Amino acid sequence: MTAREGALALVAGGLDALEAERDHINDLNVYPVPDGDTGTNLCLTVRAMLEALERASATDVAEVAAEAAKASLMGARGNSGVILSQIVRGACDVIGASAALDTPTAQTAFAEAAAAAYRAVKQPVEGTMLTVVREIAAAVAAVPPGAPLSDLARAAVQTGKEAVERTPEQLEVLRRAGVVDAGGYGLLVFLEGLVEAGFSDATIARPTVRTVRDDGGGGGGRHPAAGAAAGESSRYRYCTSFLLTGAGLDRADLERFVAGQGDSWLVVGDESMLKVHVHTDHPGTVLGYASAQGSIDAVEVNDMHEQVRERSDRLSRRIEGTGVVAVAAGEGNRALFLELGCGAVVDGGQSMNPSAAQILAAVEGLEAAEVVVLPNNRNVVLTAEQAAGMSERRVEVVPTVSMPAGLSAMVAFDPGRDAGVNAAAMGEAVTHVRSAELTFAVRDSEIDGVAVRRGQVLGLVDDRLVASGDDLRAVFASILSEFARSETEIVTVLTSLNGERVSVAELEAVAHDACPEAEVEFREGGQPLYPILVGAE
Amino acid sequence: MTLLTLENTAIVADSTCDPPKGFFDRDGVALVPLKVHFGDETYRDLIDMSPLEFFAKLQTSPVMPTTSQPTAAEFEACYRRLRERYEYVFSLHLSKHLSGTYEAAAGVAETMTNVFVYDTRMVSSIIALVIERMRARLERGVELDELRSFVAGCHERAGVVFQVATLEYLRRGGRIGRASAMVGSILGIRPVLQVKDGYVDAYAKVRGEKRALATMVEYLEQRSGPDDDVYLCFFHADAAEALPPLRERLLAARPRAKALFESEVGAVVGTHAGPGTFAFCMLVE
Numbered sequence: 089m090t091a092r093e094g095a096l097a098l099v100a101g102g103l104d105a106l107e108a109e110r111d112h113i114n115d116l117n118v119y120p121v122p123d124g125d126t127g128t129n130l131c132l133t134v135r136a137m138l139e140a141l142e143r144a145s146a147t148d149v150a151e152v153a154a155e156a157a158k159a160s161l162m163g164a165r166g167n168s169g170v171i172l173s174q175i176v177r178g179a180c181d182v183i184g185a186s187a188a189l190d191t192p193t194a195q196t197a198f199a200e201a202a203a204a205a206y207r208a209v210k211q212p213v214e215g216t217m218l219t220v221v222r223e224i225a226a227a228v229a230a231v232p233p234g235a236p237l238s239d240l241a242r243a244a245v246q247t248g249k250e251a252v253e254r255t256p257e258q259l260e261v262l263r264r265a266g267v268v269d270a271g272g273y274g275l276l277v278f279l280e281g282l283v284e285a286g287f288s289d290a291t292i293a294r295p296t297v298r299t300v301r302d303d304g305g306g307g308g309g310r311h312p313a314a315g316a317a318a319g320e321s322s323r324y325r326y327c328t329s330f331l332l333t334g335a336g337l338d339r340a341d342l343e344r345f346v347a348g349q350g351d352s353w354l355v356v357g358d359e360s361m362l363k364v365h366v367h368t369d370h371p372g373t374v375l376g377y378a379s380a381q382g383s384i385d386a387v388e389v390n391d392m393h394e395q396v397r398e399r400s401d402r403l404s405r406r407i408e409g410t411g412v413v414a415v416a417a418g419e420g421n422r423a424l425f426l427e428l429g430c431g432a433v434v435d436g437g438q439s440m441n442p443s444a445a446q447i448l449a450a451v452e453g454l455e456a457a458e459v460v461v462l463p464n465n466r467n468v469v470l471t472a473e474q475a476a477g478m479s480e481r482r483v484e485v486v487p488t489v490s491m492p493a494g495l496s497a498m499v500a501f502d503p504g505r506d507a508g509v510n511a512a513a514m515g516e517a518v519t520h521v522r523s524a525e526l527t528f529a530v531r532d533s534e535i536d537g538v539a540v541r542r543g544q545v546l547g548l549v550d551d552r553l554v555a556s557g558d559d560l561r562a563v564f565a566s567i568l569s570e571f572a573r574s575e576t577e578i579v580t581v582l583t584s585l586n587g588e589r590v591s592v593a594e595l596e597a598v599a600h601d602a603c604p605e606a607e608v609e610f611r612e613g614g615q616p617l618y619p620i621l622v623g624a625e
Numbered sequence: 626m627t628l629l630t631l632e633n634t635a636i637v638a639d640s641t642c643d644p645p646k647g648f649f650d651r652d653g654v655a656l657v658p659l660k661v662h663f664g665d666e667t668y669r670d671l672i673d674m675s676p677l678e679f680f681a682k683l684q685t686s687p688v689m690p691t692t693s694q695p696t697a698a699e700f701e702a703c704y705r706r707l708r709e710r711y712e713y714v715f716s717l718h719l720s721k722h723l724s725g726t727y728e729a730a731a732g733v734a735e736t737m738t739n740v741f742v743y744d745t746r747m748v749s750s751i752i753a754l755v756i757e758r759m760r761a762r763l764e765r766g767v768e769l770d771e772l773r774s775f776v777a778g779c780h781e782r783a784g785v786v787f788q789v790a791t792l793e794y795l796r797r798g799g800r801i802g803r804a805s806a807m808v809g810s811i812l813g814i815r816p817v818l819q820v821k822d823g824y825v826d827a828y829a830k831v832r833g834e835k836r837a838l839a840t841m842v843e844y845l846e847q848r849s850g851p852d853d854d855v856y857l858c859f860f861h862a863d864a865a866e867a868l869p870p871l872r873e874r875l876l877a878a879r880p881r882a883k884a885l886f887e888s889e890v891g892a893v894v895g896t897h898a899g900p901g902t903f904a905f906c907m908l909v910e
Contacts, residue, residue: 578813611812
């Protein structure tokens with residue numbers, strides 16, 4: 089592997105990690121301006137690095153390091169992106185000048201990364217990315233120089249996590265919002281991504297960082313950072329950044345000028361290239377002054393007042409009420425759950441169980457403060473509970489064991505009530521439901537004392553075989569007669585009759601004869617494996 | 626202290642009280658109608674159009690009807706006419722959360738004496754039922770304060786519970802309030818609604834006709850005791866056949882209750898609830 093390929097793999101790992109956490113980082117963003125773009129800015133900065141490395145022809149360490157440093161500066165976006173670019177630059181300067189990437193080199197690289205970050209910011213504020221990178225540098229400096237690099241990586245990640253979690257104690261605006269610093273957390277995520285890509289060694293576990301505090305300013309299910317917007321916006325309107333290239337650029341002079349035009353300013357780089365970032369009401373004035381010094385490029389001007397509003401809208405919107413995630417198979421069934429008020433349906437069921445990650449993604453994607461999950465299959469209940477445990481939101485699992493039971497649970501759902509009240513009401517609704525399924529025997533066998541031949545229709549009620557035979561209609565009739573005996577009032581039939589020589593009309597007639605007292609509802613469910621699913625209550 | 630009687634006291638209601646036949650034909654009971662518009666055509670509710678005609682038109686009209694409240698001038702003319710003959714006027718109206726009718730009436734009453742206007746916080750026949758119970762008191766004579774507090778406190782002892790064939794009409798008219806989250810018409814789900822604190826609100830969401838009926842009976846049982854004086858009335862919108870089983874079940878649960886009347890809703894309530902709606906109203910005295 090060349091130095092370039094190695095660097096590509098590392099940066100790609102860092103970018104993947106950041107991309108995965110981007111929205112979350114955006115939502116944490118309350119400092120210096122709650123414009124909700126820290127995650128986006130960090131991603132774009134790192135992506136610029138990755139793209140530059142992909143294009144680069146350099147192969148030796150020194151060239152690759154210089155390329156990466158330059159790319160991060162050129163691609164830096166926002167305050168956090170610019171600071172990250174300085175951290176990258178500090179580290180790359182050291183690595184580029186070293187013969188090998190060993191523990192002493194990494195120690196120096198971290199030290200220089202922290203120093204470069206502090207140099208970029210004239211009035212450093214603690215409880216930010218600066219604090220996180222400085223504490224990591226101090227921790228890795230304590231690792232014995234002879235120790236393997238993985239020891240250093242472990243120390244860096246662990247200290248990073250602790251430093252991030254301490255940021256609310258250091259910065260009042262974070263404490264009030266009940267969140268950790270978005271930039272600091274983003275830096276940690278990036279570092280973790282590098283480490284994961286660099287060490288296949290799984291002993292360096294990625295720590296779980298507590299990014300949102302329950303006792304924060306939000307409360308009542310709102311995103312804690314949602315309220316942080318209005319009063320604390322930048323007094324300046326435009327986030328302005330650009331790249332200035334030329335010869336003999338005077339960084340100190342440009343810094344003095346920019347400082348007079350606004351706040352949150354950063355001027356970093358060297359005599360041939362400077363990255364400028366400032367929050368100002370007069371982007372034109374800043375650009376005009378700079379353009380007299382050299383040529384400007386990559387100009388970006390964002391209306392932060394608009395961004396603050398959008399972020400605040402986004403955070404307030406997602407947090408109302410309770411939503412439901414259901415696991416279901418079949419187009420018709422999916423539509424039915426959505427019609428009944430489900431926020432999301434995860435594909436799955438018998439013999440195609442969804443992963444906890446899939447359920448978690450559906451839960452996290454819901455615009456709701458609290459969530460109820462309906463697994464709708466015995467084999468999915470545990471997975472649903474795992475997913476519930478992984479979410480930061482309050483998630484209740486109502487252990488429904490069939491889709492008809494899940495539908496009955498949905499009837500009791502009220503989005504205006506919290507997840508606990510809903511789970512109780514939905515769980516209660518399900519206790520009156522009996523579920524039946526009709527399917528085909530896959531082999532000759534004996535089930536519950538009854539001999540069945542391969543291909544025969546099996547009729548199971550609550551997982552117990554109650555009827556079997558060659559005719560779907562006859563087995564269906566037996567099932568319904570079983571329900572009629574227990575004073576069933578409502579029967580729900582979910583059909584999937586592709587290829588079966590029986591029509592819904594015929595089944596309706598069977599149902600009417602077998603359960604004359606009940607109200608019977610048929611719906612095309614489209615589930616695989618089971619031509620008929622029945623719920624009775 | 627003057628005693629209020631049928632001779633010196635008149636009662637005004639708007640057309641959303643969905644009265645039984647002949648209700649407004651009596652002396653001392655006056656109607657101020659809301660209006661129904663089908664495109665450019667305007668009808669006075671209960672006057673220009675009977676409930677039957679309204680539902681026939683609803684089926685065939687290419688445009689959906691809209692409704693509008695009476696004007697202050699219409700209330701003023703009505704109150705002045707009645708005050709020539711009666712010393713006191715009581716004016717009872719549907720919830721101000723559902724219509725601006727109460728506000729229009731109350732504005733007029735401020736400029737007059739002995740005209741008492743009420744936001745009943747309810748809608749439909751329950752208002753006609755309350756008026757019947759007021760007249761029972763006027764028949765034997767009642768003191769002003771007693772009658773005023775009876776009317777003002779009615780909403781605490783009254784209930785309106787109904788089923789709709791579809792939530793579509795309530796949704797379209799924007800009158801669905803806190804019941805908006807209810808789903809209807811799939812899997813045999815029956816939304817059971819109530820009028821609560823002046824809003825149309827969800828009471829329960831159940832599956833199947835039998836359970837829906839049982840839920841309505843349960844409402845009566847929870848809000849009245851077996852020995853209470855309970856008065857009932859029923860209304861429907863093009864769904865007369867739904868009332869006998871409901872009536873039977875309610876009277877079985879509260880055999881001492883008095884069922885005063887059944888009525889068909891007018892065009893205004895019909896526009897917002899839609900055909901297929903049926904209900905009972907209760908008042909505990």
